[in-house]
Amino acid sequence: MRFFSFCIIRFRVLLLAFGCLVLGSGAAQAQEFKKTDAEAIREIYDRALVKGAAYENLRRLCKEAPARLSGSANAEKAVHLTAQMLREAGADTVWLQPVMVPAWERGETEAILKIPGNQRPLEAVALGGSVGTNGQWLEAEVIELPGIEALKLIPADKVAGKIVFLNEPMEPRNVNTFASYGACGGNRVFGADEAGKKGAVAVLVRSLTLSHDNHPHTGVMIYRSELKIPGLAISTVESARLSELLAASGSVRVGLRLGCRDLGMKPSYNVIGELRGRQFPNEIVVAGGHLDSWDTGEGAHDDGAGCIHSIEALRILAQMPVRPKRSFRCVLFMNEENGGMGAEAYAEYADKEQAKGIRHVAAIESDRGGFTPRGFSYDAQGMGGTAAKQFLDRFSEALTPYQLQLITTEGSGADVGKLQSTGAALFGFLPDSQRYFDVHHAETDRFENVHKRELELGAAAVTSLSYLLCQYGINGSVPAKK
Amino acid sequence: MRFFSFCIIRFRVLLLAFGCLVLGSGAAQAQEFKKTDAEAIREIYDRALVKGAAYENLRRLCKEAPARLSGSANAEKAVHLTAQMLREAGADTVWLQPVMVPAWERGETEAILKIPGNQRPLEAVALGGSVGTNGQWLEAEVIELPGIEALKLIPADKVAGKIVFLNEPMEPRNVNTFASYGACGGNRVFGADEAGKKGAVAVLVRSLTLSHDNHPHTGVMIYRSELKIPGLAISTVESARLSELLAASGSVRVGLRLGCRDLGMKPSYNVIGELRGRQFPNEIVVAGGHLDSWDTGEGAHDDGAGCIHSIEALRILAQMPVRPKRSFRCVLFMNEENGGMGAEAYAEYADKEQAKGIRHVAAIESDRGGFTPRGFSYDAQGMGGTAAKQFLDRFSEALTPYQLQLITTEGSGADVGKLQSTGAALFGFLPDSQRYFDVHHAETDRFENVHKRELELGAAAVTSLSYLLCQYGINGSVPAKK
Numbered sequence: 003m004r005f006f007s008f009c010i011i012r013f014r015v016l017l018l019a020f021g022c023l024v025l026g027s028g029a030a031q032a033q034e035f036k037k038t039d040a041e042a043i044r045e046i047y048d049r050a051l052v053k054g055a056a057y058e059n060l061r062r063l064c065k066e067a068p069a070r071l072s073g074s075a076n077a078e079k080a081v082h083l084t085a086q087m088l089r090e091a092g093a094d095t096v097w098l099q100p101v102m103v104p105a106w107e108r109g110e111t112e113a114i115l116k117i118p119g120n121q122r123p124l125e126a127v128a129l130g131g132s133v134g135t136n137g138q139w140l141e142a143e144v145i146e147l148p149g150i151e152a153l154k155l156i157p158a159d160k161v162a163g164k165i166v167f168l169n170e171p172m173e174p175r176n177v178n179t180f181a182s183y184g185a186c187g188g189n190r191v192f193g194a195d196e197a198g199k200k201g202a203v204a205v206l207v208r209s210l211t212l213s214h215d216n217h218p219h220t221g222v223m224i225y226r227s228e229l230k231i232p233g234l235a236i237s238t239v240e241s242a243r244l245s246e247l248l249a250a251s252g253s254v255r256v257g258l259r260l261g262c263r264d265l266g267m268k269p270s271y272n273v274i275g276e277l278r279g280r281q282f283p284n285e286i287v288v289a290g291g292h293l294d295s296w297d298t299g300e301g302a303h304d305d306g307a308g309c310i311h312s313i314e315a316l317r318i319l320a321q322m323p324v325r326p327k328r329s330f331r332c333v334l335f336m337n338e339e340n341g342g343m344g345a346e347a348y349a350e351y352a353d354k355e356q357a358k359g360i361r362h363v364a365a366i367e368s369d370r371g372g373f374t375p376r377g378f379s380y381d382a383q384g385m386g387g388t389a390a391k392q393f394l395d396r397f398s399e400a401l402t403p404y405q406l407q408l409i410t411t412e413g414s415g416a417d418v419g420k421l422q423s424t425g426a427a428l429f430g431f432l433p434d435s436q437r438y439f440d441v442h443h444a445e446t447d448r449f450e451n452v453h454k455r456e457l458e459l460g461a462a463a464v465t466s467l468s469y470l471l472c473q474y475g476i477n478g479s480v481p482a483k484k
Numbered sequence: 485m486r487f488f489s490f491c492i493i494r495f496r497v498l499l500l501a502f503g504c505l506v507l508g509s510g511a512a513q514a515q516e517f518k519k520t521d522a523e524a525i526r527e528i529y530d531r532a533l534v535k536g537a538a539y540e541n542l543r544r545l546c547k548e549a550p551a552r553l554s555g556s557a558n559a560e561k562a563v564h565l566t567a568q569m570l571r572e573a574g575a576d577t578v579w580l581q582p583v584m585v586p587a588w589e590r591g592e593t594e595a596i597l598k599i600p601g602n603q604r605p606l607e608a609v610a611l612g613g614s615v616g617t618n619g620q621w622l623e624a625e626v627i628e629l630p631g632i633e634a635l636k637l638i639p640a641d642k643v644a645g646k647i648v649f650l651n652e653p654m655e656p657r658n659v660n661t662f663a664s665y666g667a668c669g670g671n672r673v674f675g676a677d678e679a680g681k682k683g684a685v686a687v688l689v690r691s692l693t694l695s696h697d698n699h700p701h702t703g704v705m706i707y708r709s710e711l712k713i714p715g716l717a718i719s720t721v722e723s724a725r726l727s728e729l730l731a732a733s734g735s736v737r738v739g740l741r742l743g744c745r746d747l748g749m750k751p752s753y754n755v756i757g758e759l760r761g762r763q764f765p766n767e768i769v770v771a772g773g774h775l776d777s778w779d780t781g782e783g784a785h786d787d788g789a790g791c792i793h794s795i796e797a798l799r800i801l802a803q804m805p806v807r808p809k810r811s812f813r814c815v816l817f818m819n820e821e822n823g824g825m826g827a828e829a830y831a832e833y834a835d836k837e838q839a840k841g842i843r844h845v846a847a848i849e850s851d852r853g854g855f856t857p858r859g860f861s862y863d864a865q866g867m868g869g870t871a872a873k874q875f876l877d878r879f880s881e882a883l884t885p886y887q888l889q890l891i892t893t894e895g896s897g898a899d900v901g902k903l904q905s906t907g908a909a910l911f912g913f914l915p916d917s918q919r920y921f922d923v924h925h926a927e928t929d930r931f932e933n934v935h936k937r938e939l940e941l942g943a944a945a946v947t948s949l950s951y952l953l954c955q956y957g958i959n960g961s962v963p964a965k966k
Contacts, residue, residue: 047657047659048657051656051657052656052657174533174534174937175529175530175533175534177529177885177886177887177941178887212937213936374856374916374918376887403659404659405659405660405858405890407889407890408887408889434856434916436856436935436937436938436941437935437938453918453919454695455656455694455918456918456919459659459918
């Protein structure tokens with residue numbers, strides 16, 4: 003596209019970008035959303051886009067503490083690094099909430115593909131939580147199944163002694179890629195458990211991604227029985243090849259040696275930074291992401307971005323000319339990926355605060371990556387469900403000029419979702435979902451694959467909703483007991 | 485983000501993605517937007533996402549005919565290649581519309597930065613349409629100005645004999661990056677013209693991009709007077725360095741040798757593919773992009789993506805179980821980047837058809853890249869402006885389940901915009917704008933920087949709006965004279 007057409011549209015666009023906001027037009031919202039709020043949100047965006055700290059903070063987190071697996075030394079580093087970031091951001095208080103987390107060590111994953119007269123390495127990673135092979139090689143014939151539902155139906159004697167290969171592709175027809183992820187995540191989470199119960203010796207799961215690439219994508223798996231067999235992910239390209247080989251030769255064997263070890267429970271922390279509210283300090287608005295990550299990449303989109311969005315929200319709110327009315331907390335949850343112990347610990351803490359008159363009015367989770375903002379989801383089922391929806395409707399005029407039109411009922415997230423008992427309205431930040439599973443839980447989830455402006459716009463979106471929640475509260479802004 | 489939370493939201497999301505569409509809910513729209521239309525749009529998306537040809541077609545265009553500068557051998561190749569694609573896509577008729585286009589050859593750009601006691605190459609490209617230096621080296625002192633407005637105000641003796649460096653950064657505060665592009669495009673288009681009138685010997689323009697990188701971004705420049713001096717783009721990184729050097733040393737000289745040549749007018753073509761309408765064949769709906777591109781990259785996003793969106797629209801509409809009611813045309817315009825001769829030729833042709841009772845009812849331009857779809861703009865000023873807005877409102881129920889919520893008044897585009905005299909409703913396809921100027925007119929505008937699903941979703945969005953326009957026409961669906 004060249005320049006000419008923009009001369010013509012330039013002023014119309016500027017009107018669109020600024021005018022709608024400043025002038026206001028919806029009669030119903032006019033009472034709610036004031037000119038000063040419009041100016042405040044404009045200022046939030048300016049601070050995020052012009053002098054933002056998000057990109058440099060994410061670089062530090064990804065480079066100084068990549069692969070932040072719960073209980074690891076890097077997770078420990080990340081705790082202290084982000085606590086420091088929150089102090090630098092201007093938090094009134096920064097504290098570490100102790101939490102015991104399950105620790106698991108990947109060790110080395112070795113996999114060899116064997117067909118008659120030939121063998122080659124198979125690109126694979128252990129799934130998170132998998133048992134290892136105690137230094138031994140395990141070798142067996144591979145049987146391909148179209149997914150865990152087929153595995154549940156197949157007679158045990160068909161899979162006993164074999165390596166089960168679950169080759170279910172993610173559905174490409176959904177615009178929302180998370181819907182496709184949800185629909186076939188069971189293969190990864192429970193595939194080894196189901197196969198183990200039928201006497202299989204290991205499970206290979208097709209990576210949960212829509213891209214055709216050669217990166218295996220790890221993620222949590224869970225054993226429900228004591229028959230624990232190893233679980234591994236192989237890339238989508240490798241899955242296609244393996245399927246072709248099986249169709250062509252009928253007999254493919256795979257050899258595996260996994261160094262995985264369960265290290266038991268270890269002490270760790272949630273990291274919390276607070277900015278005290280000017281008028282209702284005992285009403286709390288939370289924005290948060292999870293600090294732990296898988297160890298295959300740097301945890302840049304999952305969920306470095308969400309942590310950085312939330313730290314940036316505190317930084318920007320701290321710099322506003324007038325301190326927001328309610329208290330804002332940035333909560334960085336530990337152990338989202340393989341246990342959720344951080345979320346449980348924080349929810350317990352919030353319940354105890356409730357008894358002391360400190361009330362969580364709303365919480366926003368950012369755990370869908372650092373891509374271009376599209377809007378927000380809300381938890382329609384929880385106690386604050388109706389209030390959450392009403393709040394987004396009431397302030398749509400504030401958010402649409404910043405291209406935040408997408409509103410869905412997809413809930414909040416695995417961490418913030420635990421706050422339901424507080425009655426808080428629960429939100430999830432929705433960035434564009436097309437590229438998320440390209441990098442999700444893979445070695446490509448690196449800082450270099452995060453786009454600076456997209457990250458900054460995400461920070462601005464999370465900050466803007468946090469700001470409005472701090473100013474207006476929710477459920478008619480009833481102040482908590484003091 | 486891990487799996488657990490998705491089990492819970494899975495059904496809610498599926499309801500959102502499919503249910504809204506199939507069930508329908510808006511009372512006003514229910515008359516307009518039928519269940520069969522919802523099914524048709526679902527089918528369009530399925531065809532684009534599951535068995536789409538867009539990605540492979542774009543690969544062919546970018547690899548077999550990259551750098552499609554008007555009048556070049558590669559532009560000629562692209563004409564025949566896309567005509568072939570349209571035949572393969574199932575067009576009833578494919579034809580080439582002759583059009584004379586200005587041909588310009590870049591030749592070699594050599595630039596050397598000289599400070600006392602040191603010199604190094606300066607990463608630069610000639611702007612499109614620049615004069616060359618006739619094999620001679622040109623060397624002069626550099627003077628930095630904050631943009632063309634400052635250049636207009638400065639006395640001539642301050643810039644006479646010098647190389648003017650216009651260092652205006654694009655405004656980062658706009659969410660819509662096109663607004664920022666429009667606001668400082670004048671530096672590139674008219675910088676050399678303004679400086680030449682004041683006796684400067686050349687102009688260096690800071691690249692029009694929001695990214696901090698070392699790729700110079702070219703683009704069209706125009707001489708309004710006969711005082712023609714060379715114009716070049718330098719990267720944003722190089723601009724920052726040059727500015728620092730000027731501040732530090734005060735005296736920086738640059739040597740330039742440009743091999744640019746004006747090759748006069750050459751014959752070329754618009755490429756047109758038509759699918760005849762079942763019921764109103766003399767009512768035309770156009771979707772199009774421009775076939776020419778700058779020669780620095782492969783013209784992947786600008787505007788290979790728009791061409792491929794439009795070819796894919798024809799391919800998918802041709803495969804629908806029932807042929808759409810009105811005729812659909814894919815129009816690939818030649819020479820958008822440096823002349824617009826293709827758009828003028830097609831608009832003349834449309835006016836002549838009008839006299840014969842063949843009426844253009846609507847046209848969609850895709851010239852903002854192959855990124856995730858956000859929505860559509862429309863031309864509010866043209867004869868079809870009101871009808872365009874009403875149409876988008878009327879079918880918002882059809883488009884929002886596919887995350888096409890963004891509706892703006894940014895017009896259509898430089899090619900389709902020329903169809904105003906036909907009275908057609910004019911639309912522009914709006915993909916996400918954050919990454920567009922990262923690659924725009926630079927060597928990074930390559931196939932590898934286009935995301936498969938994002939391209940396919942763009943094709944589905946353009947096809948869906950085309951389909952609805954073909955089915956319902958516009959302005960009350962009055963059929964044209966037969």
